[in-house]
Amino acid sequence: MNQRPIASPPPDQWLAPVLQEAGVLLGVQVEELRRGDDGTIWERIVARGYATEEKILDVLVSHFKVQRADLGAADPRAVTLLPESVARKHQVFPLAADDRTITLATANPHDLELEETLRFVTGRRVTLKVASPRAIAERIDETYQPERAINRLLDGLNEPNIETMDELELGSPRDPALDAPMARLVDAMIADGVREGASDIHAEPLVDGTSVRYRIDGVLKEVMRLPGSAGPSLVRRVKILAKMDVTDPLHPHDGRAGVRVDGKVIDLRIATVPVARRGEKVVIRILDQTNLRANIPDLSLPVQEEGIFRTFLGSREGMVLVTGPTGSGKTTTLYAVVNELRTGKVNIITVEDPVEYDIPGISQLQVSEAQGFTFATALRSVLRQDPDILLVGEIRDAETAAIAIQAGLSGHLVLSTLHTNDAPSAVVRLRDLGLDGFKIASVLKGVVAQRLVRKLCLACSVPITIEDLPAEARPPKGTTASPRKAVGCKACGGTGFRGRAAVMEIMPVDTNVAHLIEAGALPDQLVAASRPLGMRTLWESGLDRVWQGMTSLDEVVRVLGERSQEDEEESLAAAAAAVTAATASAPAAPAVPAAVRAAVAAENSGKPRILIADDDPQMRRLVRSILERDGYEVTEAADGLDALDQVEGKSFDLMVLDVDMPRLDGLGVLEELRARVATSGVPVIVLTARTDDTEARVLDLGAQDFLTKPVQAQSLQARVKAVLRRAKMP
Ligand SMILES: [Zn+2]
Numbered sequence: 001m002n003q004r005p006i007a008s009p010p011p012d013q014w015l016a017p018v019l020q021e022a023g024v025l026l027g028v029q030v031e032e033l034r035r036g037d038d039g040t041i042w043e044r045i046v047a048r049g050y051a052t053e054e055k056i057l058d059v060l061v062s063h064f065k066v067q068r069a070d071l072g073a074a075d076p077r078a079v080t081l082l083p084e085s086v087a088r089k090h091q092v093f094p095l096a097a098d099d100r101t102i103t104l105a106t107a108n109p110h111d112l113e114l115e116e117t118l119r120f121v122t123g124r125r126v127t128l129k130v131a132s133p134r135a136i137a138e139r140i141d142e143t144y145q146p147e148r149a150i151n152r153l154l155d156g157l158n159e160p161n162i163e164t165m166d167e168l169e170l171g172s173p174r175d176p177a178l179d180a181p182m183a184r185l186v187d188a189m190i191a192d193g194v195r196e197g198a199s200d201i202h203a204e205p206l207v208d209g210t211s212v213r214y215r216i217d218g219v220l221k222e223v224m225r226l227p228g229s230a231g232p233s234l235v236r237r238v239k240i241l242a243k244m245d246v247t248d249p250l251h252p253h254d255g256r257a258g259v260r261v262d263g264k265v266i267d268l269r270i271a272t273v274p275v276a277r278r279g280e281k282v283v284i285r286i287l288d289q290t291n292l293r294a295n296i297p298d299l300s301l302p303v304q305e306e307g308i309f310r311t312f313l314g315s316r317e318g319m320v321l322v323t324g325p326t327g328s329g330k331t332t333t334l335y336a337v338v339n340e341l342r343t344g345k346v347n348i349i350t351v352e353d354p355v356e357y358d359i360p361g362i363s364q365l366q367v368s369e370a371q372g373f374t375f376a377t378a379l380r381s382v383l384r385q386d387p388d389i390l391l392v393g394e395i396r397d398a399e400t401a402a403i404a405i406q407a408g409l410s411g412h413l414v415l416s417t418l419h420t421n422d423a424p425s426a427v428v429r430l431r432d433l434g435l436d437g438f439k440i441a442s443v444l445k446g447v448v449a450q451r452l453v454r455k456l457c458l459a460c461s462v463p464i465t466i467e468d469l470p471a472e473a474r475p476p477k478g479t480t481a482s483p484r485k486a487v488g489c490k491a492c493g494g495t496g497f498r499g500r501a502a503v504m505e506i507m508p509v510d511t512n513v514a515h516l517i518e519a520g521a522l523p524d525q526l527v528a529a530s531r532p533l534g535m536r537t538l539w540e541s542g543l544d545r546v547w548q549g550m551t552s553l554d555e556v557v558r559v560l561g562e563r564s565q566e567d568e569e570e571s572l573a574a575a576a577a578a579v580t581a582a583t584a585s586a587p588a589a590p591a592v593p594a595a596v597r598a599a600v601a602a603e604n605s606g607k608p609r610i611l612i613a614d615d616d617p618q619m620r621r622l623v624r625s626i627l628e629r630d631g632y633e634v635t636e637a638a639d640g641l642d643a644l645d646q647v648e649g650k651s652f653d654l655m656v657l658d659v660d661m662p663r664l665d666g667l668g669v670l671e672e673l674r675a676r677v678a679t680s681g682v683p684v685i686v687l688t689a690r691t692d693d694t695e696a697r698v699l700d701l702g703a704q705d706f707l708t709k710p711v712q713a714q715s716l717q718a719r720v721k722a723v724l725r726r727a728k729m730p
Helices: 015-021 027-035 041-047 053-064 076-081 084-090 112-122 133-143 146-156 176-195 228-241 289-293 303-313 330-341 375-383 398-409 424-432 437-443 511-518 523-533 538-547 553-560 565-570 572-582 594-603 617-629 640-649 666-674 694-700 713-727
Strands: 093-097 101-106 125-130 162-164 198-206 209-216 219-227 253-261 264-275 279-287 318-323 348-352 363-366 389-392 413-418 444-456 497-508 609-613 633-637 654-658 684-689 705-709
Touching: 015 027, 015 041, 015 053, 027 041, 041 053, 053 125, 076 093, 076 101, 076 694, 084 112, 084 133, 093 133, 101 112, 101 133, 112 125, 112 713, 146 176, 146 219, 146 228, 146 666, 162 176, 176 198, 176 228, 176 253, 176 264, 176 279, 198 228, 209 228, 219 228, 228 253, 228 264, 228 279, 303 330, 303 444, 303 497, 318 330, 318 398, 318 424, 330 348, 330 389, 330 413, 330 444, 348 375, 375 389, 375 398, 389 398, 398 413, 398 437, 413 424, 424 437, 424 444, 424 523, 437 444, 437 511, 444 538, 444 553, 497 523, 497 538, 497 553, 511 523, 538 553, 553 594, 609 617, 609 640, 617 633, 617 654, 617 713, 633 640, 640 654, 640 666, 654 666, 654 713, 666 684, 666 694, 684 694, 684 713, 694 705, 705 713
Parallel strands: 101 125, 318 413, 318 444, 348 363, 348 389, 389 413, 609 633, 609 654, 654 684, 684 705
Antiparallel strands: 093 101, 162 253, 198 209, 198 279, 209 219, 253 264, 264 279, 444 497
16 A cells, blocks of 8 residues: 555646636746645645635636625525535535526636536526635535424424334434434324325435335335435434434344324334445334234135135144245235134244234244344244244244244144245245255145235226237136226325235145155246146236236236335345345246236336416416426316315326415415425425515425416426426435
8 A cells, every 4th residue: 555546636727727827826836736635726725825715716706707606695595496415516505596597606617517507407597606615615514404404394394293102312422403303303204104004114325315215005105305414313313212222323223113193002113224335224114003903804815815725724734835025915914814713722822033013812932033042942942832833934044944844744833934936936945945855845735925916096996998908918808807097096195006905826735746846846847736726826816806906907017027126125124134045046026928017118108297286277278288298297286275186196296386376375285285294395386476576485485496477488398307307306
């Protein structure tokens, strides 16, 4: 390490020649500045006393024909138009803005690309004024403080109405300025997530921000972006809530917390994992106690599958496995089985990591790998109590697999889960774990692979014809089918779906299949041999639900298609523990015919969706025609209340909102939108009349931008593009 790294040249190289030309710097000084390696050229000049900041600014003013910026007189509302990430990256600070132009302070008026970038991001003509880099940096720090962004968010939100079960004081390093607002924000996040029916809340550090998402019916939806510097405070707040170690950001942590939302007690399971160079990611699982009351009929299995499934459970010994990725409802299925078999006459013991729900009348053992109480040790001790039915949370390693199989072969019915994509792969996985083919064949009663698909909302889904389905997804001739598609309404929060149902692939093991397992048959051979016993693949069983009109083809393709990024993320808690076993032989994703996948992808091209709220039909028509030309999907609302109804019934990427409307005006709409976490992130452009000062008020109320009437096509197009771009920036 004896080579010094070569410093990259500072970005303001141009400054020295400009000052030399103006007679402020001598040639030798310019040479000396070039050789330095201490900060920017500007800083070097001031540090060496070659010129004062005042002098440099004077030269820039006359050289570039620009004005000096008065940072003290900056209009705070202009800040709305410039995301923090852009301000910091380019070291610019917004001074003022009107409908057409924005004025910003920079120390680098030389940079033409900068002007282009700023025009792009703000949708306005750009005027630059000059100020010293130090003064600009100070203003940026002061203005984009994370607590300001959070307070702005909190100002509009309804009171969360949440109680935490107990609070804990910790003497760890903290940012007191952020603690109080962050506590309120996290409360609001959790309360709102519970009300929206989210199963979990993800807070994930990005390169320069934190994204907060809810998972509802298995699908993640972003509800908030926080500035990057707020991320650590959020993580700390959540960790304190769950009594986790706030001092160690380098390892994964698990915890639990209890909260009361609107008087209802909710259990939270919280996991954090470090994300390389960006901080920690938090997942808050909201445990829904209604799961523990589920019975087999609640799983609403197809008749054929339910029949086969029940024959497995009639056995007094052997093993039944449920497989699928994390979040596929395996645990719910096993609990349903336990609830069904729980008669008081049978001794049921569960070994879980963690125990997710307490079931009355059943012994539940919590595995603790950290304390050496592994699945394997727990199983050994449990077997001494001679249970009739043994539920093993998950088989992850060879030792657990061996003991579980032994238990199944010696008079116990063993229920467990495996992390494989389809049913026959479970056999492959057990073999990979080193188990004997004969034993596997002898113990297995059957394997269930499952996924959860969202059920179409009964209030809004509409029928489609069989011809609307791609050829490969149509039912055989002569079969009756009533497929439907999703729409979205108030009842389903705009998603088009309500609740979920299982899609199952059930592989029964009879003597023939057992022989094949013993002989080391491949998954395809196992499927072929199980078909006469009534086995259908996940795809076939999913398609059946489409033909019934219970779910949509898009949904089945989404769920059965390749494992998405989100699924990968969701399994983080499991992944941390299961790296050893789970990756050994990851099978391919279940096959959705490529032609169907392509047809569905073509249908969902993903145009940004814009809602126009204006009581003047002519105005709506004008705005619609301008935006449709740019390829947006446009919906109209006739007044403020109509607009709020529509936002509840469908998710929009942007709202163009008129101020003067009957029933509820634009300002009222803004307030309502900002009052809930789920809608607080919808970007809004307000249409204002030229003569009043509503511009200022709408920005205060949380609009992203405004546009004065009469609307001109070009401005509208530029503004919409700019706001959609900014919505993706912290
Ligand atoms: Zn609906």
